[in-house]
Amino acid sequence: MECNSYDKKARELSYVEFPTQYVWNKSNKVWTRRKTKTKSLGRINHVSPKFGDVYYMCILLNKVKGPTCYEDIRTVNETVYDFYKDAFYALSLLDDDREYISSIQETHHWATASFCRSLFVMLIISDSLSRPHRVFKEIYNCLSDDVVHVCKQEIGVKGLKLKSEAIYHLTLSYIEKSLLSCGLSFKQIPNMPLPDHKYIQDSCNMLIQDELNYDPSINRKKGGVFFLYGYGGTGKTFVWKTMYAAIRSKGEVVINVASSEIAVLLLFGGRTTHSRFHIPITLNENSFCSITPGNDVAALLNKVNLIIWDEAPMMHCYCFEVVDRTLIDIIFPMSNDKPFGGKTIVFGDDFRQILLVIQRGNCSDIVQASSHSSRLWRECTIGGPNDDEVEFEFIEDNHLDDPLYFQDKAFLVPTNEEVDVSTTTC
Known part of the structure; x- marks a missing residue:
């Protein structure tokens, strides 16, 4: 990057191409142009996709030419992206996940929301999704469809009603629980929202739910x-x-x-x-x-x-x-x-x-x-x-002689005279 900052010729090369034209001068600790046409190969150490953004930076080094800083590696069409993966996506080097989104939405027609959450977790673990946070937004309804039912069974409150915020964070918590069992977490996934445990605690508190369980x-x-x-x-x-x-x-x-x-x-x-x-x-x-x-x-x-x-x-x-x-x-x-x-x-x-x-x-x-x-x-x-x-009921003749029958009832009669007669009788 330092050489690219002052050498225009170097800015025409990618990171992998750079050793074919330049050699490292150990005594002066600088890159100098090759004087002989010696064949040389440049390589980048292997990085697993599980390392996230570092993996995408290494891939971009094969595509971006002449970067003078790390921001240049994340810049596409004069737009500086926050993550290397976003720049990778902007260069159309990643799929748009539309196929996976459609697949989960189609699965939701015949499978439970719990199964859809398991499918989403599997795609995250296998690193099949380019942007998990975007996929989550698209398929949120498929993943959260049974949250109220599951929560109702867990805490045993009949007629449970949850606010949309509580359903959202409970959905995230169910997915996070599955990820943790596989050694992964939302914290390791860029831009992925994290569950707010305040909403989860309130949703699982039976005393709070009893007081919120009214018809709005x-x-x-x-x-x-x-x-x-x-x-x-x-x-x-x-x-x-x-x-x-x-x-x-x-x-x-x-x-x-x-x-x-x-x-x-x-x-x-x-x-x-x-x-x-x-x-x-x-x-x-x-x-x-x-x-x-x-x-x-x-x-x-x-x-x-x-x-x-x-x-x-x-x-x-x-x-x-x-x-x-x-x-x-x-x-x-x-x-x-x-x-x-x-x-x-x-x-x-x-x-x-x-x-x-x-x-x-x-x-x-x-x-x-x-x-x-x-x-x-x-x-x-x-x-x-x-x-x-x-x-409402009509008084039958067999009740007329039973004073106890009238003690918890009100009278609907045409005239006040009949009211007076009825109350006197009782």
């Missing part, structure tokens, strides 16, 4: 229908305020509605359901809200992240179904397979309070028009003081 429907924007059940004074309004304050603090949209004007006063920015959703006064099983796709209200409903609907049982079941049909009609992209167009909606109220009024209707008519009778009820996840589901 709103954050994942996967939608869902929920019902918060609780009698007066149990804190439903406090839950509403906490929910919409937390979501609005992120700059996201929450719609607060209620079935009555009095209940709306408790919700900041609340509106009645008929006002917000333009629900028709006269309803049937095929009705739609008066919202045209593309108008301002439709744009708002497309943007909304959460809908809170208080005093829900006071509404006819057709009201919920008309909003459901309308949202499915105007949400883009359409989510016909999800209730309410894939939006997250939370209903709430106390079934022991006032139900909807059916003119000239009997008890059976009221129950049939209630939210519980709607086809959407089976899509609903119910939570409350005891997370008990609310069930």
Whole structure:
């Protein structure tokens, strides 16, 4: 390299070609040009591919002519690469690993993710991959497909949910474990990410997982229908305020509605359901809200992240179904397979309070028009003081003389007079 720095003729030769034109002067300790045409061979000591970047430097010395420093060996088209292997790749002396990537992706169609990880490890150990870190990025989904299932079995937590960061680092740890058993490590592979054991420890901590094992429907924007059940004074309004304050603090949209004007006063920015959703006064099983796709209200409903609907049982079941049909009609992209167009909606109220009024209707008519009778009820996840589901049933004659039968039940009767009679009897 020193000779190349001052001799232009030397810069025309590679490292292996250099001894054919120059000879080492031991007394002056410099390279001088040969005066005789003596045949001479240059050679480089053998280096195993397992030595990584040193191996690629030795190969480049056969290709690069006239380097004056180590940076020149790593320079290709005026670009200085950080590693000799990258320069080797830039000179098209290495394959692009596309064949191996396609092979692993094809294998994933019929094999487990664990088998794909073993295949990836085998390719690393055999030094078949030019850029293992690039291959890892391309096939990450194939390698991480079963991580949640494996972790669930290891720590014994049912319904385990892991964040994407935890899955990423667990995948790396599984591969690293296999590499270590073969005497290799990610630390020996340039640019290869290392597993962060903080995420792994948190993922294997059952106490932490128990506290994280809740449904993040709103954050994942996967939608869902929920019902918060609780009698007066149990804190439903406090839950509403906490929910919409937390979501609005992120700059996201929450719609607060209620079935009555009095209940709306408790919700900041609340509106009645008929006002917000333009629900028709006269309803049937095929009705739609008066919202045209593309108008301002439709744009708002497309943007909304959460809908809170208080005093829900006071509404006819057709009201919920008309909003459901309308949202499915105007949400883009359409989510016909999800209730309410894939939006997250939370209903709430106390079934022991006032139900909807059916003119000239009997008890059976009221129950049939209630939210519980709607086809959407089976899509609903119910939570409350005891997370008990609310069930409706008609009182049979054989229970009328049994006071204990009525102690844990609420009465749905058409008039207050019948309520007074029922409570007096019990």
